[in-house]
Amino acid sequence: MYKSKRILMLVLLLLLLGACNKDKDNDGDSKTPADTVTLQLSWVHEYSSSPFYAAEKNGRFADQNLSVQLLEGGFGESGYIEPIDEVISGDAQFGLSSGVALLQARAEGKPVVAVLSMLQRSPFAIISLNDSEILTPQDLIGKTVAVNDGGARQIYDAMLVSQGIDLAEVNTISRLEFGIDPLVNGEVDAIGGWIINEGVLVQEAGHEPNFILLSDYGFDTYDFVVFTSQSLVDDSPDLIQRFVSAVVAGIDDVVANPSQAVTYVRDYAPDLDTEGQRRRLDASIPLMNVPGIPHGFMQPEIWSVTYQILVDQGGLDETFNLESAYTLGFLNTEE
Amino acid sequence: MTQKTTLLPFWRQSRWQWVALIIIIVTVPVSAVAYLLLQQTERNLESQTFERLESVAALKLGSIEGFLDDGEGELIFLTETEIFRSQLIALAQSEADGQAISDTLRQIADSEDIINEIFVYSLDGNILSSSDRVDIGKVVRSKPFFVPSLQGETYIQPPFYDVGSSTLSLIISRPLFDEQGSLIAIVAVEMNVEALSELMTERAGLGESGETYLISLENNYLLTSSRFEGYETNRAYYSEGINRALQGQDGQGIYPDYRSPGVPVLGVYRWVPELQAALLSEIDEAEVNADLNDSVQQGILLALFLMVVALGVGLYFANSFTRPIIQMSAIAQRISGGDYSQRVQLRQKNEVGLLASSFNQMTEQLAATIQKLDAQVKEVETANQELRKANARVREAARLKSEFMATMSHELRTPLNAILGFTGIMLEGMGGEIDDDATHMIKRIQMNSERLLTLINDVLDIARIEAGRIELQSEPLRVRELLKQWELQTSVLAAQKQIQFSATVEPEVPEVLYGDSARLTQIVNNLLSNAFKFTEQGSVKLHISRLSSRWQIRVIDTGIGIPSHALNYIFDEFRQVDGSTTRAYGGSGLGLAITRNLCLMMGGTIQVESTLKQGSTFTVTLPIIAEPEKLLEPTP
Incomplete structure (x- = not known):
């Protein structure tokens, strides 16, 4: 009897402590709001x-x-x-x-x-369809390429220049859409995009993509x-x-x-x-x-x-x- | 009764208890031994398997080394062989066209299975030429192998993720020095990882499910192909073995492999620093245990077989033990049901047979004893019957005797009364003058008639008492008045014999008692008449006293007394102390018998004390009976 009473007391004490702890936590939260x-x-x-x-x-x-x-x-x-x-x-x-x-x-x-x-690692690449046989930057000469304005375009241009290509020889236009429709529909020959995003999209659309990775030409950003x-x-x-x-x-x-x-x-x-x-x-x-x-x-x-x-x-x-x-x-x- | 033995629940039947015991005795040790053997076998199988996996892993490590050596050998061939060396130096010094040498490089690369591509790059990381034309003009400056490759030694770049191909690339590079010993370019080969896969997937000694594969530290990607379908290279896979090896540990263990949801395998894992990869050599535990499972199955079958054998043997032995016991028990029950002809039929010569023959002997003796007892009981019963009949006859005779005596007494009194009546008339002179002689004779007639009447009355009383025809009255008695009456009657007799007579009563005796006054008077008269009869001189005393809840009537005389041997039968009927007294003193000899019977009927006793020639004392002790009405009405 005595023993069970003691155990009961202990349990009550623990519960009390637990409650106090909880209160403390709550206090802590309220003292320094996130x-x-x-x-x-x-x-x-x-x-x-x-x-x-x-x-x-x-x-x-x-x-x-x-x-x-x-x-x-x-x-x-x-x-x-x-x-x-x-x-x-x-x-x-x-x-x-x-x-x-x-x-x-x-x-x-x-x-x-x-x-x-x-x-x-940079996923940025010039993405084209396999049929267009665009494998090197030189292959872009005379082609239409859609690239986002801003940082992407800067690197793209830099890469072309580093490969001895006159920017005027490539028809680079601003990319204004999320998707790959212009590429798949043949409106453009290549687009600037991420191989882990647009690259996968091309594959999902049932095409074999070609990548010209900017990082392969030293533009690892x-x-x-x-x-x-x-x-x-x-x-x-x-x-x-x-x-x-x-x-x-x-x-x-x-x-x-x-x-x-x-x-x-x-x-x-x-x-x-x-x-x-x-x-x-x-x-x-x-x-x-x-x-x-x-x-x-x-x-x-x-x-x-x-x-x-x-x-x-x-x-x-x-x-x-x-x-x-x-x-x-x-x-x-x-x- | 016999069903009761067969109705025992089976777990109480010793037959099944024996069977269970034998099964336990047989199967427990066999199971224990089998278990230990199986564990031993399992351990042996496991250690053998691990040994095999270890040797396979060692073999594969050798293959990897060979593979890398072959790659390096190709670079040495390119950089040391004069014809190629001069072309490469020319290329590095911008004296040769990268496109032109590309064909040569492609031919070499195509001729070697282990090589995908050969390329040469400048110290600033531009690819000058390559067996793959597309790569000419690319820059390797940010590739992981670029900086280490400039150190002037052969460098093996562990597989790294190639973003463009989404696969792992394995590059070995070797510096190219000009004639002056200056570093002018790097020649590198991209190794054919598929060729490495082929080396790994050669599965000699790995059974049906065993495989060896490499997992790159790069993203936990599978470098060489899995033997199982649906697990592609360049995908991340995890297991305990993979994780440990990638942390640089070598070891072995049993763990779920990379296959989801994880198949337990016995695996040996090695860290391969050259490739920054984990080499795993594994085999499914299920395959290893297949042999063991066969053993387990055989063990279970053996155990089952042994259990069946134990069951049979156990049943046989248990039956041989219990059958005679059950038989004996059934026979014992039939015997207790009264059939002593039953015998146990057993030919066993062991203790059970001994028990059976003892049992039979006991049964025979029992049967004989019981037969004897039966005969004796019959005899006793016959005797009892006869006794009962005799008893009835005796009682009937006694009754007839009493009836006869009562009737006779009555019939005798009628003529006697007539004699007494006429004698009285004659003595009073009513029948005429009678002379003295005649008067004397008539008086003798009267006296004898009166004695005869007394005798007849006594006989009638005895008869009545014995026939149970006397009913006692319960009426109030004034003891002291009764005593005066008795004194008056007796004083005549005392005067005649000149004997002193006194009648006294103690004051403790209640005034009124309850009882039958006539019968009390009869008792007292009998005692007094006896006292006077046997007393010639001296005194006779009548004394009434109280003794707690009883009262006593005592008659004390100074007569001839009673010899002690006679005290035993003086209360019997027709007995006086001896035959002579009857004649000397007269009397029927019935007085004391009547007195005693009356006392007993009143719930009392009569005792006599006597000394020969000095006198006798008769004491009648009676209960004091309180009047029922008076008890109900408490006195105020």
Whole structure:
């Protein structure tokens, strides 16, 4: 009897302690509310943003006491939603863009700073159908090529020039559509795109694609970079550190569990085909996950290459301070 | 009764208990031994399999080394053979056209299965020439092998992901030096990973399910093909073995392999640093255990067979034990049902046979004893019957005797009363003058008639008592008045014999008692008449006293007394102390018998104390009976 009473007391005590603990947790939450930040995506919801979905759904942001709003990108009412503009205006604290675009923006006096690279390998290629036998840049002479304006076009032009091609010899037009219809319909001979996206689309449409990878010609750039504003770097390095850590953890999650990542993609974009997203994600994982390089890492060499391309193209003044455009300070250098 | 034995639940039947015991004795050790043997076999099979896998893995590591050596050998051939060397140096020094040498390179590449492509690049990473024309003009500056390849030695670039082809590339490079020993270009080969696959998929010694494959550290991609359908190269796969090897560990184990949902395999894993890859040599556990399963099946069959044998043997032995017991039990029950002709039919010569023959002997003795007892019981019963008949006859005779005596007494009194009546009349002179002689004779007649009447009355009383015809009254008695009455009657007798007589009553005796006054008077008269009869001088006392819940009437005389031997039968009928007294003192000899019977009927007793020639004391003890009405009404 005595013994059972003691056990009862113990249980009650434990319950009480548990309740106190809970209260403490609640107190903790209410004392320091999560920092709310906004990330402006560069494209519509799809597999490429899966690390952010994973970070949200797996509580990586919450672990860092962050409340993150993911803003869908792509084409809005007034054209393409430019993440750089959104961050500069302060509507978003973080954005996604390419390394080339960021260097140019910085050169134009827009104080943006790259903090991590989602992809370690560039997927950017000139994509054509196999029948057109476009295998080298020289094969593009006299052909019509649709390339996105901005950073993509800069690199594309630089690559042609580096191969001794007069830009006038190629009919390069602005790419204004998401899809590959102009290519498949024969309106253009080639398009600039990502092999893990448009490349897969061509295959899904039943064609054999040919790729001229820009990286094969030395134009290995960071094409998918998370950036923020200089003011945030100066004022809230801790916030950036937490955000970067959460996103890197999101990349870890996607690499470790692609199936889960695809279900998260479907949560944000229910209309997308699971199989197709899985194929694209599978193709992009080798670009995110490279042996010997930590997830999200940035190599100064690649930034230098990008810088050189832009200088060569006359898009940048040689006095441009490259180090101001990116920082490795928030990245864990250990794999 | 016999069904009861067969109705025992089977687990209580010793037959099945024996069977269970024998089955346990047989199967438990056999199972234990079989289990141990199987475990031993399993261990042996496993260790043999692991040994085999180890040797296969070693063999494959050798093959990989050979493969890489062949690649390097090709580069040495290109860079050391003068005809090629001079062309390559010319190319590096921009004296030759990359397109022109491309054909030569293609011919060499095509002639070697292990090589996909041969290419030459400048120290700033531009591809000067290639066996694949498309690649001329490309830049390898950002490729992982570029910087290490400039170190001046042969460099093997572990497989890396090629974005354009979405496959893994394996590059071996070798520096090209000019005549002065300056590094002027790099010659590289892209190895044919499919050729490596063929080396890996050569499956000697790996049975039906065994395979050897390489998993690249690059994204866990399968580098060489799987023997199973649906598992493509350049896809990520995971297993315990893969993970461990990719962490740089060598070892072996049993784990689910990469196939979803995972098939348990016995695997040997090796880290291959040259390829930054895991080499796995595995075989399905199911295949390894197939032989073992055969053994298990045989073991189970053997165990089942042994159980059946044990069942049969057990039943045989158990039956031989229990059959005689069941038989004996059934026979014992029939015997207890009264059939002593049953005998156990057993020819066994063991203890059970001994028991059976003892049982039979016992049955025979039992039968004989019971027969004897039956005969004796019959005799006793016959005797009893006769006794009962005799008893009835005796009682009937006694009844008839009493009836006869009652009737006779009555019939005798009628004429006697007539005699007494007329004698009285004559003595009063009513029949005429009678002289003295006649008067004397008539008086003798009267006296004898009266004695006869007394005798007849006594006989009648005895008869009535014995025939149960006396009913006692319960009426209030005034003891002291009764005593005066008795004194008055007796004083005449005392005066005649000149004997002192006293009648006393103790004050404790209640005034009123309940009883039959006539019969009490009879008792007292009998006792007093006896006392006077046997007393010639001295005194006779009548004394009434109380003894707690009883009262006593005592008659004390100083007569001749009663010899002690006679005290036992003086209350019997027709007995006086001896024959002579009857004649000397007269009397029927019935007085004391009547007195005793009356006392008994009243719930009392009569006792006598006597000393010869000094006197006798008769004590009648009676219960004090309270009046029923008085008990109901409590006195105020």
